[in-house]
């Protein structure tokens with residue numbers, strides 16, 4: 708039997724997310740849209756329904772551009788109230804639906820848009836589903852002048868910080884990736900990192916984790932809820 712490629716799994720969950728949200732849409736609905744290769748496929752699938760909803764708030768300039776290319780209006784979050792749904796990928800997601808995000812450096816806007824959403828639907832291929840977060844290096848967005856200070860604080864917490872050279876976020880900041888970081892308790896680590904001066908956002912999404920995970924596996928898309 709032919710194995711399903713990662714790209715096919717991403718496409719399957721993107722379609723499943725569209726199937727899940729289309730019944731909720733009306734001409735006034737504005738939805739939150741994430742960033743990355745899986746979110747891109749979701750945007751492409753969503754395009755067929757562009758006349759069934761009002762528009763979207765994007766979590767990155769790249770996603771905003773892709774939405775606009777499909778003729779989907781993109782709104783500033785400040786002009787929109789609560790979003791009924793936010794759809795995005797993840798770099799890792801655990802059984803409690805806590806996530807590591809930010810592999811594409813979009814974590815800050817993602818966390819903000821997710822905070823405004825009633826329901827967070829995570830779309831991910833099976834490789835992202837883990838027992839414990841931390842195999843994927845944890846991205847942190849830092850104010851540039853605080854980079855070395857934040858790195859020293861991370862070392863005190865037992866992680867190995869690595870500057871992601873050449874990357875500037877949509878907010879004009881820099882990214883540090885933390886390798887070899889044990890995240891036994893995502894909520895507690897999220898709170899600890901929230902306290903470090905100079906960190907704009909880190910990639911642990913635990914307090915605002917996903918509500919629904921659409922997980923692409925060889926045998927189909929599993930729907931897992933928190």
Ligand SMILES: O=C[C@H](O)[C@H](O)[C@H](O)COP(=O)(O)O
Nearest residue numbers: 743744745796809810811813
């Ligand atoms: O900054 C990027 C985001 O957090 C993405 O959602 C995450 O990196 C997953 O991206 P992909 O769907 O390309 O694996």
